[in-house]
Amino acid sequence: xxxxxxxxxxxxxxxxxxxxxxxxxxxxxxxxxxxxxxxxxxxxxxxxxxxxxxxxxxxxxxxxxxxxxxxxxxxxxxxxxxxxxxxxxxxxxxxxxxxxxxxxxxxxxxxxxxxxxxxxxxxxxxxxxxxxxxxxxxxxxxxxxxxxxxxxxxxxxxxxxxxxxxxxxxxxxxxxxxxxxxxxxxxxxxxxxxxxxxxxxxxxxxxx
Numbered sequence: 001x002x003x004x005x006x007x008x009x010x011x012x013x014x015x016x017x018x019x020x021x022x023x024x025x026x027x028x029x030x031x032x033x034x035x036x037x038x039x040x041x042x043x044x045x046x047x048x049x050x051x052x053x054x055x056x057x058x059x060x061x062x063x064x065x066x067x068x069x070x071x072x073x074x075x076x077x078x079x080x081x082x083x084x085x086x087x088x089x090x091x092x093x094x095x096x097x098x099x100x101x102x103x104x105x106x107x108x109x110x111x112x113x114x115x116x117x118x119x120x121x122x123x124x125x126x127x128x129x130x131x132x133x134x135x136x137x138x139x140x141x142x143x144x145x146x147x148x149x150x151x152x153x154x155x156x157x158x159x160x161x162x163x164x165x166x167x168x169x170x171x172x173x174x175x176x177x178x179x180x181x182x183x184x185x186x187x188x189x190x191x192x193x194x195x196x197x198x199x200x201x202x203x204x205x206x207x208x
Contacts, residue, residue: 029065030071032059032071032076033071036071036072036073036076037059038139038142039073040059040073040076040077040078041057041078041142041145042141042142042145043073043078043101043104044057044077044078044101044104044105044106045104045106045107045145045148045149045154045155046078046145046146046148046149046196047078047104047105047106047149047154048078048079048080048083048105049077049078049079049100049101049104049105050079050080050083050087050100050105051080051082051083051105052105052106052109053080053082053083054149054150054192054196055192055195055196056080056081056195057078057079057080058078058079058080058081058084059076059077059078059079060076060077060078060079060084060087060097061075061076062074062075062076062077062094062097062098062101063075063094077097077100077101078104106149106154107154107155109154110154110155123173123174123175123176123179123180124160124171124172124173124179125171125172125174125179125182125183126169126170126171126172127169127170127172128165128166128167128168128169128170129143129167129168129169129170130167130168131167131168132167132168133162133163133164133167133168135168136162136168136170137162140159140162140170141159143159143170143172144157144158144159144172145157146196146197147172147174147178147182147196148174148178149196150181150182150185150192150193150196151174151175151177151178151179151181151182152178152181153174153175153177153178156174156175156178157172157173157174157178158172158173158174159171159172159173160172160173
């Protein structure tokens with residue numbers, strides 16, 4: 001063995017080569033691109049695909065990184081730390097993970113809900129987001145998904161409009177009960193709300 005800076009190298013004498021150890025290779029794994037992380041979160045509507053837990057979430061590989069070396073939407077699934085650990089320890093395998101990925105928990109729950117069980121009253125909520133207008137026009141569905149996850153109303157939040165206003169002024173349509181929860185969370189600086197909106201930097205005082 002040879003320590004060289006922060007790297008641990010192993011000499012394979014029979015091959016005459018120096019090679020990075022498996023531990024060092026893990027440290028060399030590239031970060032998952034932001035756009036891919038967003039797509040994976042949106043796919044599961046910002047909930048664990050297995051148990052519906054909203055936070056914190058991890059990006060798990062369907063086919064292990066050691067075999068695939070692939071960061072792609074098709075090879076990643078949103079999971080909470082507990083389910084991620086169980087999947088590895090119990091060796092769920094690609095088939096089980098793909099089943100959860102195709103039918104994430106929160107969407108399965110919505111599809112199995114009694115017909116007409118959602119509140120029929122809706123409300124418009126206006127919010128200021130510290131993002132450029134062009135970016136928010138593209139990320140509107142992601143914002144709606146984050147709001148739906150926080151208010152526990154999957155599929156019931158819709159972006160009505162996005163307008164330029166120093167940053168971006170976004171108008172959402174959502175069930176009245178969800179709007180009340182969103183406004184109350186903003187008023188009381190709910191840490192969970194701030195966690196959901198951290199990547200958008202929504203002005204917590206700009207909900208109307």
